[in-house]
Amino acid sequence: MSGHHFDMNAYIEPIRTRTVPGSVRGxxxxxxxxxxxxFGYGMVASPVWAWGALxxxxxxxxxxxxxxxxxxxxxxxxxxxxxxxxKRIGEVYAFTFPLVWLALLVFLVAxxxxxxxxxxxxxxxxxxxxxxxxxxxxxxxxxxxxLPFFITRQLLGIGFMMGLSxxxxxxxxxxxxxxxxxxxxxxxxAWWSSFIGGAASVDAEADRSMKTQATLGVLLAVxxxxxxxxxxxxxxxxxxxWFYTNMFGGWIxxxxxxxxCASIGIIALLGRDWLGLRALVKPNVMHDLGKICLAFCMFWxxxxxxxxxxxxxxxxxEETDFLLVRxxxxxxxxxxxxxxxMCFLTPFTVLLSRGIKKMKWPFVALLSLILTGIFxxxxxxxxxxxxxxxxxxxxxxxxxxxxxxxGAIGAFTxxxxxxxxxxxxxxxxxxxxxxxxxxxxVHALDGHGHASEGAHH
Amino acid sequence: xxxVRPNVGYGTANRDIISVLHRAPVAYLVAIACxxxxxxFGGYAWYQQLTWGMGKAGTNNATFWxxxxxxxxxxxxxxxAGTLISAILFLVRSRWRTGVYRASEAxxxxxxxxxxxxxxLHLGRAWQVYYFFPYPNQRELWVNFKSPLMWDVFAISTYFxxxxxxxxxxxxxxxAVVRDHSRGLLRKFYDVxxxxxxxxxxxxxxxxxxxxxxxxxxxxxxxxxxSVVSWDFAMANTAGWHSTIFPPYFVAGAIFSGxxxxxTLLMPMTxxxxxxxxxxxxxxxxxxxxxxxxxxILTYAYGxxxxxxxxxxxxxxxxxxxxxxxxxxxxxxxxMVFCNCVAPLxxxxxxxxxxxxxxxxxxxxxxxxxxxxxxxxxxxxxxHSFDPAMWRYYWPSxxxxxxxxxxxxxxxxxxxxxxxxxxxxAISEVKEMVAPPVKGxxxxx
Numbered sequence: 001m002s003g004h005h006f007d008m009n010a011y012i013e014p015i016r017t018r019t020v021p022g023s024v025r026g027x028x029x030x031x032x033x034x035x036x037x038x039f040g041y042g043m044v045a046s047p048v049w050a051w052g053a054l055x056x057x058x059x060x061x062x063x064x065x066x067x068x069x070x071x072x073x074x075x076x077x078x079x080x081x082x083x084x085x086x087k088r089i090g091e092v093y094a095f096t097f098p099l100v101w102l103a104l105l106v107f108l109v110a111x112x113x114x115x116x117x118x119x120x121x122x123x124x125x126x127x128x129x130x131x132x133x134x135x136x137x138x139x140x141x142x143x144x145x146x147l148p149f150f151i152t153r154q155l156l157g158i159g160f161m162m163g164l165s166x167x168x169x170x171x172x173x174x175x176x177x178x179x180x181x182x183x184x185x186x187x188x189x190a191w192w193s194s195f196i197g198g199a200a201s202v203d204a205e206a207d208r209s210m211k212t213q214a215t216l217g218v219l220l221a222v223x224x225x226x227x228x229x230x231x232x233x234x235x236x237x238x239x240x241x242w243f244y245t246n247m248f249g250g251w252i253x254x255x256x257x258x259x260x261c262a263s264i265g266i267i268a269l270l271g272r273d274w275l276g277l278r279a280l281v282k283p284n285v286m287h288d289l290g291k292i293c294l295a296f297c298m299f300w301x302x303x304x305x306x307x308x309x310x311x312x313x314x315x316x317x318e319e320t321d322f323l324l325v326r327x328x329x330x331x332x333x334x335x336x337x338x339x340x341x342m343c344f345l346t347p348f349t350v351l352l353s354r355g356i357k358k359m360k361w362p363f364v365a366l367l368s369l370i371l372t373g374i375f376x377x378x379x380x381x382x383x384x385x386x387x388x389x390x391x392x393x394x395x396x397x398x399x400x401x402x403x404x405x406x407g408a409i410g411a412f413t414x415x416x417x418x419x420x421x422x423x424x425x426x427x428x429x430x431x432x433x434x435x436x437x438x439x440x441x442v443h444a445l446d447g448h449g450h451a452s453e454g455a456h457h
Numbered sequence: 458x459x460x461v462r463p464n465v466g467y468g469t470a471n472r473d474i475i476s477v478l479h480r481a482p483v484a485y486l487v488a489i490a491c492x493x494x495x496x497x498f499g500g501y502a503w504y505q506q507l508t509w510g511m512g513k514a515g516t517n518n519a520t521f522w523x524x525x526x527x528x529x530x531x532x533x534x535x536x537x538a539g540t541l542i543s544a545i546l547f548l549v550r551s552r553w554r555t556g557v558y559r560a561s562e563a564x565x566x567x568x569x570x571x572x573x574x575x576x577x578l579h580l581g582r583a584w585q586v587y588y589f590f591p592y593p594n595q596r597e598l599w600v601n602f603k604s605p606l607m608w609d610v611f612a613i614s615t616y617f618x619x620x621x622x623x624x625x626x627x628x629x630x631x632x633a634v635v636r637d638h639s640r641g642l643l644r645k646f647y648d649v650x651x652x653x654x655x656x657x658x659x660x661x662x663x664x665x666x667x668x669x670x671x672x673x674x675x676x677x678x679x680x681x682x683x684s685v686v687s688w689d690f691a692m693a694n695t696a697g698w699h700s701t702i703f704p705p706y707f708v709a710g711a712i713f714s715g716x717x718x719x720x721t722l723l724m725p726m727t728x729x730x731x732x733x734x735x736x737x738x739x740x741x742x743x744x745x746x747x748x749x750x751x752x753x754i755l756t757y758a759y760g761x762x763x764x765x766x767x768x769x770x771x772x773x774x775x776x777x778x779x780x781x782x783x784x785x786x787x788x789x790x791x792x793m794v795f796c797n798c799v800a801p802l803x804x805x806x807x808x809x810x811x812x813x814x815x816x817x818x819x820x821x822x823x824x825x826x827x828x829x830x831x832x833x834x835x836x837x838x839x840x841h842s843f844d845p846a847m848w849r850y851y852w853p854s855x856x857x858x859x860x861x862x863x864x865x866x867x868x869x870x871x872x873x874x875x876x877x878x879x880x881x882x883a884i885s886e887v888k889e890m891v892a893p894p895v896k897g898x899x900x901x902x
Binding site: 132133134135136137138139140141144218221222225226229233244245246247248249250291298302303306307309310311313314316318436438 | 460462548552677680684688691692693694699700701702703704705753757758761762764765767768769770771772775776805890
């Protein structure tokens with residue numbers, strides 16, 4: 001440990017009395033209500049759009065929730081110190097998994113008719129024949145896109161990723177909860193005991209936790225890449241059964257990580273006082289988070305361009321169709337342009353500024369713009385594949401898509417804030433929460449003739 | 458392992474790092490001689506090709522791009538790790554870059570110089586190389602700006618320019634140290650090279666601003682150059698080449714091979730020049746971790762390419778990817794997978810990635826694997842294209858092997874020469890890491 005003095009109890013004591021502010025809880029529940037109403041309206045007005053809107057919300061929320069855990073995983077595997085104060089926020093996202101998985105289950109069982117390759121599809125024009133167009137090709141889609149296999153692999157794959165994530169989060173929480181329980185006694189929430197089990201020693205558990213996190217982190221990184229890729233190929237790309245781009249999976253999981261970073265920033269900034277994070281989440285931490293967001297903004301643009309350019313250049317019908325619909329048809333092209341502005345032009349331009357990353361409200365606004373931009377991007381990927389009208393249905397977008405998305409945000413906020421209120425909000429037993437020993441500057445003479453140390457941030 | 462701080466004083470750091478500039482170990486002279494021998498092989502092979510024409514190369518009507526393009530992409534890839542380590546790791550404040558970034562930057566510059574030879578070598582009429590560049594002319598003939606090969610010219614020349622400037626700026630304070638330890642004409646020589654650096658506050662302020670600026674400028678170029686190189690292939694409708702994942706996959710591969718090459722080059726140099734205090738297991742372990750990460754990305758990309766080819770129901774895509782595994786070049790595919798996906802896995806074990814012989818051997822395997830990867834991409838898709846009547850087996854000719862050997866010699870020659878002329882470890886940054894010379898410490902001795 002360095003000479004930096006860290007008061008662990010400052011992050012334990014508030015747990016006794018901390019509750020989610022009524023306004024936040026009320027707004028979150030109201031948003032859930034709006035989402036349910038929106039989905040209900042959609043089922044009456046256009047079931048195809050309603051299921052599409054639910055799919056968009058699932059893909060967006062799943063990506064953000066899993067991305068939050070991956071934020072913690074990346075911090076662990078890279079030994080990063082700057083991100084440690086934000087690590088726990090990302091980990092708490094894992095508590096939303098049961099809801100997300102249930103929503104996915106409902107969608108896959110009841111909403112699968114929006115897939116055009118499905119015999120019982122409700123998409124205009126009927127089911128798309130999956131037999132190969134060319135002689136000599138293997139008929140692979142009939143196998144890959146058979147409904148039972150499709151549903152089973154998605155539920156199992158995503159369920160496995162969530163389960164592994166939960167084990168990882170549990171191992172990260174354990175030593176902190178043990179330390180907190182020793183201080184809080186009976187004031188500790190009862191559900192902690194299922195995490196703590198029979199463990200007793202904080203130091204031993206902290207050591208074990210770091211090793212477990214490192215092992216599970218590597219497994220999770222591989223699982224995240226694979227499961228999220230196949231989620232993207234299956235749930236989104238297969239809505240246009242003849243379209244394929246092998247970048248699609250990586251593109252989706254990278255942007256999922258991006259929105260997780262953005263949402264962690266929003267929670268850390270808006271909840272800084274409520275969670276008592278002011279001492280650790282200083283402007284330089286937000287500056288670093290802003291740089292990560294800028295890097296992922298550029299990566300999003302890069303991977304988007306990496307798909308658009310070869311497809312445009314090669315001009316092959318099975319590929320260009322997907323782009324032409326979204327980029328040239330008037331009912332969708334405005335959305336494509338909006339996505340470009342919200343996901344690249346604006347964040348890229350604004351995040352070049354150092355100052356904006358350290359200003360609370362402008363930075364929150366920009367991070368919210370990124371979250372909204374990716375919601376619109378997912379909408380642009382899903383809806384043109386299932387909605388063939390030649391006008392954009394504003395009433396469905398505003399009456400169904402936006403409310404369902406808000407409902408997902410509401411449910412997510414409700415769960416995350418409820419858990420955050422009752423756990424140590426930073427990894428208090430993690431030694432990398434402290435500054436690097438090399439950053440603790442030794443001053444030969446401190447004015448009194450004594451050697452002294454000072455934490456340098 | 459945890460970070461290791463050099464246990465030396467400021468003066469010792471100066472002397473240790475500069476000492477190689479004043480004396481050449483015998484092993485160094487042997488290495489230079491080997492590089493010259495390889496270069497002469499390459500020179501002779503090229504002379505043969507210039508004299509007898511492109512028929513001396515093993516390329517044929519189907520496989521019109523052989524090992525020249527394979528090796529070109531290989532060296533461009535090697536040229537990525539330097540800028541990654543110096544610029545990107547600088548921006549993310551990674552400490553372990555300090556010991557290795559100067560040599561990595563040098564590797565970048567010389568690797569790009571080596572890669573730059575290949576478009577010329579591939580021309581046949583090498584004297585008409587200026588046709589590559591858009592220059593005003595009476596016939597109003599212009600290069601084809603829509604060709605990815607033309608994008609290469611701009612991307613690589615931009616990358617080379619920025620890398621050289623970034624490399625040079627970073628060396629200014631260290632060249633001043635060399636000047637201060639030199640006498641006579643040599644002192645004047647280094648004084649000119651370091652622009653009369655005196656280490657004033659004003660100079661440091663400008664230096665830090667320029668360094669940060671060039672780091673930020675160079676970072677996106679790491680992505681752009683190899684992306685553009687990947688588009689040489691991905692823009693074509695050729696089966697096995699037209700792939701949207703190519704840009705990030707090529708960039709990851711470039712970083713993978715570049716980091717492995719840094720291990721390959723720096724480990725013998727460290728032992729030869731006695732730099733263990735400055736370049737040690739901590740640095741090599743981190744390079745190995747970078748290789749592990751990028752190996753994972755490559756494995757993912759290989760898998761996705763094959764899966765999407767299978768999923769696509771495009772008969773040509775399905776055919777070429779199966780042919781790569783089971784066709785005439787199955788050995789190339791298997792070698793690629795072994796070297797790039799399987800062998801690096803040994804580094805998951807901390808003992809293996811902190812054991813120098815294992816580090817060195819696996820880094821060599823990766824170098825071979827990354828050359829094989831490019832061979833696998835370039836050769837298989839052209840040798841087994843759409844028309845079965847055009848299917849041909851390609852095997853590099855003696856001339857092509859000679860040129861490949863010559864490129865290795867050319868690269869090693871410049872790199873070794875650099876090690877004797879400039880400090881290969883960043884002296885000023887090493888001093889930021891060592892404990893301050895307060896009373897009682899090593900630095901006060």
